[in-house]
Amino acid sequence: MSTSEFSRPFDVRQVEGKTPRLEASETERAALARRFELVRIDSLSAELELHRxxxxxxxxxxxxxxxVQSCAVSAEDLAVSVDEDLFFRFVPERTDHVPDEEVEIDADDCDEIEYAGTHVDLGEAVAQSLALxxxxxxxxxxxxxxxEAAGIGSPEDQGPFAALKGMKLGKK
Incomplete structure (x- = not known):
């Protein structure tokens, strides 16, 4: 089982029709803020409907x-609201993987989270969704x-094509 800062294990044999509301405690939010390099997490909750x-x-x-996260340029604190749809599909861990074998996946596989045993960790799935x-x-x-104060141009003025931006093309 997970050692997540926001672990909420659920027994897959008893989830059908459940509608859990997950809410992170102050301690859990502080730990997740450290993990995701945020200034802080003031609230974190998820409302889910489970089917098996x-x-x-x-x-x-x-x-x-x-x-609250830091501005990537000025490091000022910025408050951000997150409101996202969630969809997870937990599937039993596959034991038929062959090392270095090429595996093809389709779009539905990208939503799958493998689990071992009889429990899935909804809290960790929610935490990973927050990270994304x-x-x-x-x-x-x-x-x-x-x-400007640091003498750094805007992102548009950076990169391999920035030098070409100011050049005039000569005609032959």
Missing amino acids: EDRTVEARGRLRAEI AIDPFLTGPDAEATR
Whole structure:
């Protein structure tokens, strides 16, 4: 089972029709903020609806969070609201993998989370969804002024084609 900061194990044999509401405690939010390199997480919750077919468990619902993260340029604190749809499909761990064998997956496989034993960790799945919702390049209103003060151009003025931008093409 998971050692996640926000672990919420559910027995796959007893999930059908359940509608859990997961809410992270202050301690869990602080640990997740460290893990995701956020200033803080003020709230984190998910409302889910669970369904099972054989040993496959599907969870659908909504993730809501209030986080504070640093601007990627100025390092100022920026408040961010997260409100995302959730969909997870937990499938039994596959034991037929062959090392270095090429594996083809389709779009549905991307939503699958393998589990071993009889429990799935809904809390860790929610935590990973929060991580995916975080903008790693978030900039605030003071970003441009900070770039100018540091003598750094805007992202459009960076990169391999920036030098070509100012060149005039000669005609032959």
